[in-house]
Amino acid sequence: MSTTQVLPPPYNKSAEANGGGAVNSIGDAETHVVQPKGGDDTSASAAAGARAGGHGVAQLVDGDGNGDAGAGAGAGAGSAAGGNEVLETNARTKGQWFAYVKTKQFWVALVLGQVLAICITSTNTLSQLLSFEGTSIPAFQTFFNYVLLNIVYTSYTLYKYGFKNWGRMVLKDGWRFIILSFFDVEGNYFVVLAYRYTTILSAQLINFWAIVVVVAISFFFLRVRYAWLQILGIFLCIGGMGILFGSDHLTGYNAFPASNALKGDLFALLGATLYGITNVFEEYLVSERPLYEVVGQMGFWGMLINGAQAGIFDRASFRAAVWNSKVGGYLTGYTLILFLFYSLAPVMFRLTSAAFFNISLLTGNFWGVAIGIKVFHLQIHWMYPIAFVLILLGQVIYFLRQGQLAEQVKPWLGEGQEEGVAGIGTAKRRVERPEAIV
Structure with missing residues (x-):
């Protein structure tokens, strides 16, 4: 077909x-x-x-x-x-009813989604900590992640294919991976840049826009058709996010001063759009190609694109940045956690879809506040656990009437x-x- x-x-x-x-x-x-x-x-x-x-x-x-x-x-x-x-x-x-929910694959996907949510929340937290230290280098910050991905996955691809066949693959398919890497690099750049101007909670709450982008692209270009229960599950997850947003707005909890909230929110919105495009394209590629090839190519081209961008746009920020042991630790943690995220995300795309991947990340707002209790002295409002349960319930409803292979x-x-x-x-x-x- x-x-x-x-x-x-x-x-x-x-x-x-x-x-x-x-x-x-x-x-x-x-x-x-x-x-x-x-x-x-x-x-x-x-x-x-x-x-x-x-x-x-x-x-x-x-x-x-x-x-x-x-x-x-x-x-x-x-x-x-x-x-x-x-x-x-x-x-x-x-x-x-419950055909897929009763399978082991569903529970693996559910747990994997929460691991990814904690990973992305941890990188967001480390970005905020770097900003607090006076170090805002949005392009350079993700450079080491692409270097590490390239070292691990491109090396393995060369081992599997040999240099000649790897070169043929790059010549024939490289343009596709360049496009994928470009969207991914720019998505990372604008999301990290957003933390220079806005708050961690504001930037995370805007990420729901990536869901809209993913669903639209999947529907029109990949001909994915969503059942009414899947749409209901998505809206329920977004509703859970709305509770988080509403509780913060009504109580004034977790409100940090933002240097330029509108500018930061627009950067976060652009980053979420680029993430949505990247997620759908990556799901498409990893369904057809070996995981190590796709991730290795993302690392290879991402390293070149990101390195060039950092050299052009981050020179002044790099010179003005604060460099100390804390910054070094934050950058190391950011790189290792992001590497884990990039290694697990393709498995999630194969097990489920880019849409479920993104609604899984919505619980990151809850995990972000949970981490922030210790790091940023945030407070958890009584509505937060309700919102967390609502998002998980939406994820269950999303698969409530799927076959045993569901979105695989x-x-x-x-x-x-x-x-x-x-x-x-x-x-x-x-x-x-x-x-x-x-």
Whole structure:
């Protein structure tokens, strides 16, 4: 099942290589083979396996040149598009109450969402602490995160592909990752810049706009269709945020002076918009490509874009910044937590969607105040726990009548998810390994 995309076309869909295997992508009209270092050419047998398996099947071929592996993978993926038990169960349970909520995958996604919310809240808190110390370097602050992502994930990609095949991938697909990295870098830049002018709570509350952006882009460009319960769940989560905002406004709790609230809020709004675009694009890419490739490319191009931007715009701020042991500690903590966030977010996109990812982050406002009790001497109003429970309830309602695979099934990957990657958190992995939790 094909879809018309405004987003860039996929690069010869592939399965996520494991065990050093080469990634083969066999389409209806074209065969593309990415061999590992020292691997034998098994494209002919792999292509035969794919044709036996059906239409446009992504598959794994063992690096030892065993052609039977290609045939087996093709046949297995072909059955996945047809009479696979996992897909049949998912189709049968669509529309049933609590079908997905009762699965282990739902609880993994729910907990993972809270881990990500705590991560993003921690980075927001550290940004505010840096601002209090007199250090506001919005571009330079995230530079080390991209460096670390590049060191870890690009190195692993080179190990899996070899330098020649990595270079081919960059030449063919690099432009897509440049666009993704640009939106991500600018989103980070404007959100961090917002803390120079506004308060941590104000900037966090504006992030709900990212949900609107994600839902709109997913609906129009990826043809994602939301059930009425999903829309209700989203509004319930936003309502929980509204309670947080209303309680602060009525009581005057947690009110910090802002040097230029309007300017800061506009920067936060722009950052949230860029985040929304980045989230949808990243969900699209990690559903088709290996996680380490996507994150590695984000680190590689993000490091170059961010470094250039820091050199241009942060020179004066860098010279005027305060440098002491506290600032060094804050920057180190910011980098490590953001690295963890970038490593886990793609798994969340595969398990659920960019929309659920963003409503999960709404609880970050509660966690932000919980952390702020110690750090900023904030106060928790009695309405805060109610708001937190309401947001979690909205997340449950979002999945109340979903099938057992729920949003792991991506509409742009075909009915049997044959155009996707069989990586951690994907529906295709569940199709091939029904016992897998993620």
